[in-house]
Amino acid sequence: MALILYHGAGSPYGWRVWMALEHKRLDYELRVLSFDDAEMKQAAYLAINPRGKVPTIDDGGFTLFESGAILEYLDERFPQAPLLFPGTVERRALIRRKAREAEQYAAVALETLVWAVFYTPRERWDDALIARGREEFARELAYWESAIDGPGLAGAWSAADFTLYPLIALALRIERVRTDLALRAAIGPRLAAWMARVEALPWFARTWPQHWERGGLPG
CATH class of the missing domain: 1.20.1050.10 (Glutathione S-transferase Yfyf (Class Pi); Chain A, domain 2)
Known part of the structure; x- marks a missing residue:
């Protein structure tokens, strides 16, 4: 199952994770939530991210929010190159x-x-x-x-x-x-x-x- 990224169009924090997924050449499913419709505040989304913000990832049932933590997770979960934190x-x-x-x-x-x-x-x-x-x-x-x-x-x-x-x-x-x-x-x-x-x-x-x-x- 591909990793799911919950994103809001134009959000620099969600965009950061989206770029990281592309850089690492990972399979993912993008789900774009609407700011205008307040989809981040609906019960279904709050169940996986009680902060009601983007981004959130769902990796086979493991959910994680906060973009900085997500980038660290992606490198540890998928340590094959290219890395987000390469080098010494x-x-x-x-x-x-x-x-x-x-x-x-x-x-x-x-x-x-x-x-x-x-x-x-x-x-x-x-x-x-x-x-x-x-x-x-x-x-x-x-x-x-x-x-x-x-x-x-x-x-x-x-x-x-x-x-x-x-x-x-x-x-x-x-x-x-x-x-x-x-x-x-x-x-x-x-x-x-x-x-x-x-x-x-x-x-x-x-x-x-x-x-x-x-x-x-x-x-």
Whole structure:
């Protein structure tokens, strides 16, 4: 039986796991839940994830949520290459650190923009709050510009790349709604090149959110 991934289109956390499954070339069944219909809050889903969030995986009856824990599980459960945490013990520690940095800093900075733009009616947009969120996320983009170490963030493709990329892609998606954010302009050449390398991965297009437009850098 193929592993089941419960995902919500555009969720950077579910997308992170989806990219990991493709990277590891695993068989899986994708079940996309609707945010608009609040399917994450329905009893059937709450029975496997009482937090009511995505992602969740079901591996033959073993269910697991929280995307970081899922990535660790996938490497232990399916240790064949390619790995999400490859290399020496030092390299694996570096991957974990960078993935954690993306979760702790880039994702937290992005949350301000998500709530201030996506989940707030236009007539109630708080320009000062949005400007503050933009500044925080732009600082993260500047940090990651100098944090790339190889083709990926930490050498070979890893959990770190699949953690950060969806966050930046979502930020660019927000910029389509609030066009004065100018986040695309804040992406430096090294970070833009890294994003292009991610997008060139042979399986990448399969993971792109269906309701998002394509063309150039995602957004």
